[in-house]
Each structure stands twice: as C-alpha cells, then as structure tokens.
Amino acid sequence: MYDFAYHKPTTVADAVKILAADSDARPISGGQTLLPALKHRLNKPTSVVDLSGIAELRGIKRDGNKIVIGAMTRHADVANSAEVKAAIPMLAMLASGIGDPAVRNRGTIGGSVSNNDPAADYPSAVVALNATVVTSSRRIAADDFFQGMFTTAMEPGELLVAVEFPIPEKAGYAKMRNPASRYVMAGAFVAKTGGQVRVAINGAAACVFRQKDMEAALSANWSPAAVAGVKQAADDMNSDIHGSAEYRAHLVTVMAKRAVAAAG
Amino acid sequence: MPQVTLTVNGKTHTVEVEARTLLVELLREKLRLTGTHVGCDTSQCGACVVQMNGDSVKSCTTLALQAEGATVTTIEGLAKADGTLHPMQEAFREYHALQCGFCTPGMVMSAIDLVEKHPQGLNEAEIREGLEGNLCRCTGYHNIVKAIGAAQEVMHGRSATLAPAHAAE
Numbered sequence: 550m551y552d553f554a555y556h557k558p559t560t561v562a563d564a565v566k567i568l569a570a571d572s573d574a575r576p577i578s579g580g581q582t583l584l585p586a587l588k589h590r591l592n593k594p595t596s597v598v599d600l601s602g603i604a605e606l607r608g609i610k611r612d613g614n615k616i617v618i619g620a621m622t623r624h625a626d627v628a629n630s631a632e633v634k635a636a637i638p639m640l641a642m643l644a645s646g647i648g649d650p651a652v653r654n655r656g657t658i659g660g661s662v663s664n665n666d667p668a669a670d671y672p673s674a675v676v677a678l679n680a681t682v683v684t685s686s687r688r689i690a691a692d693d694f695f696q697g698m699f700t701t702a703m704e705p706g707e708l709l710v711a712v713e714f715p716i717p718e719k720a721g722y723a724k725m726r727n728p729a730s731r732y733v734m735a736g737a738f739v740a741k742t743g744g745q746v747r748v749a750i751n752g753a754a755a756c757v758f759r760q761k762d763m764e765a766a767l768s769a770n771w772s773p774a775a776v777a778g779v780k781q782a783a784d785d786m787n788s789d790i791h792g793s794a795e796y797r798a799h800l801v802t803v804m805a806k807r808a809v810a811a812a813g
Numbered sequence: 814m815p816q817v818t819l820t821v822n823g824k825t826h827t828v829e830v831e832a833r834t835l836l837v838e839l840l841r842e843k844l845r846l847t848g849t850h851v852g853c854d855t856s857q858c859g860a861c862v863v864q865m866n867g868d869s870v871k872s873c874t875t876l877a878l879q880a881e882g883a884t885v886t887t888i889e890g891l892a893k894a895d896g897t898l899h900p901m902q903e904a905f906r907e908y909h910a911l912q913c914g915f916c917t918p919g920m921v922m923s924a925i926d927l928v929e930k931h932p933q934g935l936n937e938a939e940i941r942e943g944l945e946g947n948l949c950r951c952t953g954y955h956n957i958v959k960a961i962g963a964a965q966e967v968m969h970g971r972s973a974t975l976a977p978a979h980a981a982e
C-alpha cells in the first residue's frame with residue numbers, strides 16, 4: 550500500500566472541505582472495499598478522509614413513512630435494527646447476508662452505495678424501494694443515482710450522507726451468491742410501494758437495473774408464477790469464470806420468482 | 814508520524830505508525846503479538862480476526878489509525894494469567910478442531926463473537942453460516958463446528974464443564 554495522509558474530520562462540512570482542496574483525497578468508511586483496493590495498489594490517494602468521527606452520518610431513524618439510514622451505519626447495525634426489521638424486514642435480511650460477520654461489523658451502507666459494485670447487495674434495494682440518496686449537496690432519486698459499473702451520479706468530493714427508504718407494502722429479495730466471495734451472481738429485489746411495483750436486478754449486469762417486463766407482470770398479478778414466464782435476455786449480462794451470460798439471465802428469473810415468494 | 818493510542822488485551826499502548834499501517838501490522842510488528850495471522854491479501858480468509866470494541870473485525874482490513882481509542886482483544890488475551898484456557902480454546906483442544914493451526918486464532922476470535930452475540934444458542938447450520946468469513950485448509954470444519962457447539966454451553970453457563978468429545982459422537 551502506498552502511504553497517504555490521514556484526516557478524521559468531525560463534521561460533513563469539514564470532510565467536504567478537505568475533499569474539495571485535494572482531488573486525490575478519498576473518503577474511507579468501513580474500508581472493506583477501499584483497503585483491499587489500496588493493498589493491491591489499484592489507486593494512490595494522497596490522503597484518506599476517515600468518516601467515522603462524524604456523528605451526523607450514523608444511525609437509523611423512522612421518519613413518517615420512511616426509514617432513514619445514515620451513511621456510516623454498518624451492515625450489522627441495519628441487520629439488527631428493530632426499526633428496520635419492523636418496517637422493511639427484507640432490508641434487514643439483505644444486510645444480514647452481506648459478506649461475513651467481520652465484513653458486516655465494518656462495512657457501511659454509504660460505502661456500498663457509493664461504490665456501486667455490480668455484485669453488491671444494497672443497490673438493488675435502493676432501486677426497488679425507490680429510495681432517495683441524500684448527499685452533502687443534494688437529493689438524488691434512485692433511478693438517477695446508479696449510472697454504470699462502479700459509477701454513480703455523485704461528483705468527486707461529494708459525500709453520501711444518508712439513504713431514505715420509503716416503507717413498502719411488500720418487499721422481497723433473493724440472490725445467488727458466489728460460494729467463494731459471497732458477492733451476488735444474480736439477485737432480485739421486488740417491491741410494491743404505494744401500489745407501484747419495482748423490480749431491481751443486481752449482480753447480473755454491469756450495473757443494477759429495473760426489469761420492466763417483470764414489473765408489468767407483477768403489476769397485473771403479484772405472484773411468483775407471474776414472473777416465472779418472463780425471460781431475461783442474455784445480451785447485456787455479465788460473463789466471467791463464475792458464470793456465463795446465459796446462466797445469469799436464467800438466474801434472473803429464478804431469483805425474481807424467489808423474491809416474490811419471499812415477499813408473500 | 815501519526816500516533817495511535819489503543820488498549821490491547823487490557824494494556825494501553827501509544828504507538829507511532831504510518832497512516833497506511835494496518836491494525837494487524839501494528840499488532841504483529843510493533844506489539845509483537847504474532848498470534849494474529851495473515852493468510853491472504855484479499856480480506857477473505859479471516860486468519861487475522863480480532864475483537865475491536867466487542868465486534869469481530871479483520872485486522873488486515875482496518876487501519877491502525879482507525880483503532881484510535883479502541884479496546885482490542887487478540888488470541889493472546891483470552892487465557893487467564895494462570896494459563897487456564899478460555900472455554901472456546903479449551904473446546905478447540907478437546908474437539909481436535911485444528912490441524913496446522915494457522916486459521917485457529919481467527920477461528921477462535923470469530924467463534925467467541927458469534928457465541929456472545931447469540932445468547933439463545935446456535936444450531937449447527939447457524940454456526941457454519943457464522944464462520945463464513947474464516948477459511949480452514951485442513952480440518953474440513955467439522956470439528957470446529959462441534960467445538961463451538963460445545964463451547965457455547967459453557968460460555969452461556971448452561972453447562973459447568975465442557976462436554977467431552979467422545980461423548981458427543
């Protein structure tokens with residue numbers, strides 16, 4: 550790992566100031582993605598800005614019909630939160646299935662959503678639940694946030710502050726995990742919120758995406774059988790040593806069926 | 814150089830580190846606590862797991878500076894001063910839950926956190942799920958799972974002594 554300077558600001562404003570002054574500075578949350586990347590010398594930040602001293606970034610609260618989760622909230626905290634379990638149990642379930650216990654004890658929702666790894670879990674929930682991403686300068690709708698592999702609408706120096714999840718009537722998640730890394734091979738998050746159905750597919754393509762044919766099928770008939778007949782085209786699916794594009798396309802339908810069954 | 818102050822196995826240290834120093838490097842190279850192992854550079858094997866502020870964490874994927882003010886327990890901090898092993902260590906011994914021993918410190922630290930967070934008890938499937946972040950190249954996991962199953966009874970006070978391995982067959 551190359552060396553860097555280390556900053557530990559206590560407010561979002563101070564963190565943004567440090568990042569604005571140095572375009573090669575990088576925020577660190579749980580470090581569960583950034584540190585492995587730095588160890589492999591995949592990038593060389595001049596300084597690392599530790600967000601763990603910023604109290605305003607931490608915590609989970611219910612705000613009317615929304616659950617608001619601060620960026621620095623760890624996967625283990627979401628998995629064990631009584632508030633999340635009561636309002637959106639599938640979101641707690643999703644968090645409890647990320648990586649392994651030690652990863653969940655450090656990794657955060659802010660780091661995961663900012664990183665937009667195609668094989669990450671959270672982006673599917675953000676899209677299917679039509680969440681709003683709150684940053685240090687604006688509010689971004691889920692549909693506008695995830696833009697491509699490891700790419701989001703956030704500008705360099707912009708910090709993810711919180712994610713606001715509207716509470717759905719129904720929600721379900723299912724994923725096929727890579728047995729070695731535990732990352733998602735293909736996953737589906739299905740939700741019905743205010744009568745609107747959204748289906749988000751993660752792991753299968755370069756970026757999380759909405760499966761609109763499945764949304765139409767579930768709008769007409771909310772049942773596993775309704776999505777069973779919807780085939781995902783293999784064209785844009787990932788193909789790698791873990792699975793071919795055709796395999797992932799097939800998994801999309803299987804995972805969607807399981808997600809609807811899980812939602813009830 | 815930056816400094817970090819932390820408490821390891823009950824003793825407080827202030828150490829100069831580079832910003833890039835990992836917690837595992839601080840433990841092994843500065844404090845000479847070499848029980849914590851490094852088995853990979855991809856954050857996947859769990860040989861480096863320690864407890865930090867009551868949670869299991871991968872010390873190879875934590876900066877030393879991120880442990881500022883933290884309370885850390887490593888494998889060296891488990892046995893009593895008179896040498897009496899922690900029930901989890903005793904169970905690993907009794908159940909032959911190690912062969913080469915390389916993964917063992919991380920296994921034991923993960924297992925203790927797992928058991929402490931599940932006072933209601935864990936079944937075999939839950940123990941296996943809880944060990945997802947710890948790889949073992951030798952044992953096939955079977956005896957590790959049995960050891961944790963037996964240790965939890967002692968740790969939660971449901972049994973005064975460890976069930977002997979032969980009785981569990």
Ligand SMILES: Cc1cc2nc3c(=O)[nH]c(=O)nc-3n(C[C@H](O)[C@H](O)[C@H](O)COP(=O)(O)OP(=O)(O)OC[C@H]3O[C@@H](n4cnc5c(N)ncnc54)[C@H](O)[C@@H]3O)c2cc1C
Binds near residue numbers: 710
């Ligand atoms: C062994 C292992 C298994 C894993 N398995 C899974 C899995 O099954 N599913 C899954 O989804 N993930 C998995 N992960 C990834 C894990 O969930 C990470 O915790 C997560 O992707 C990143 O969160 P972090 O808090 O660790 O972020 P960091 O590593 O600290 O940061 C990640 C990136 O986001 C940037 N960043 C961090 N916080 C902010 C912020 N608030 N605003 C703007 N930018 C920010 C950083 O600069 C960096 O580029 C795994 C990781 C490991 C090591």
Ligand code: FES
Binds near residue numbers: 852856860862873
């Ligand atoms: S050394 Fe392998 S996970 Fe830390």
Ligand code: FES
Binds near residue numbers: 910
């Ligand atoms: S005992 Fe050898 S790696 Fe586990």
